């Protein structure tokens with residue numbers, strides 16, 4: 622559906638909105654950070670479409686992708702490539718255009734620019750130059766996944782992509798053990814199995830995990846389970862090693878200290894192999910914590926796992 626088709630929908634509400642939109646202010650000399658769809662082409666705001674219509678130039682991550690996207694809305698604009706290797710240089714060009722009174726749109730390949738995407742440096746430098754930056758809100762994979770995750774009983778913590786190197790990934794995950802907030806990760810399909818195994822190794826089997834795959838696309842899947850069941854779910858269908866993922870992980874219980882989090886992690890691993898008594902004895906040796914307290918914790922972990 623392109624912009625013309627949208628305008629032809631016989632909806633009074635849309636007609637009113639569309640008329641109102643042309644009367645809204647989109648000041649010149651401003652950098653507009655414009656969210657674009659993360660899958661479904663219709664997930665773009667009316668304001669975003671209007672701004673892309675009146676922008677003098679569009680700075681984008683990949684000119685081929687953006688040209689294709691814009692042409693689907695019936696739009697054709699000069700494009701400048703703004704990717705992670707040229708952000709500084711492009712920011713200087715954008716600043717000159719803004720100082721000359723142009724409206725510049727900044728978009729990425731999908732979702733909200735500058736969120737795990739190029740654009741953050743451009744925004745920073747434009748602000749440092751004393752110029753205006755305005756966001757045009759819209760799709761973001763992280764917020765979409767979070768809203769449908771059922772993991773909003775806690776605060777949330779956006780992490781984005783973990784390091785690709787296993788040792789660095791492990792170090793970062795260890796540093797997140799005591800975080801009492803739902804953690805949001807982005808992951809590439811070819812790393813989803815390795816990353817899930819790493820999450821399991823560090824956080825143990827009990828925490829809830831949500832896989833939000835191919836959001837707003839034909840094969841969208843949102844699956845929630847315990848971390849201990851996650852690898853089996855991923856491996857149950859080879860399609861699950863493809864597609865885009867947001868992974869959400871339940872945080873530590875509020876009030877849990879680092880010792881408790883570590884005790885839970887160690888006990889979870891041991892309980893998969895030994896009795897409650899053996900697990901408590903071994904966990905006491907590993908963590909240096911009291912055996913009786915670990916025994917009680919092991920009993921409650923075992924009860925939760927059989928719920």
Ligand code: SAM
Nearest residue numbers: 659732733738761762807808835836865866867
């Ligand atoms: N700036 C984008 C945003 O606001 O969502 C994110 C860009 S980041 C380079 C791309 C990552 O976002 C993908 O690797 C995946 O983790 C996630 N992602 C993007 N689109 C998605 C979708 N439709 N379903 C699930 N995850 C998606």
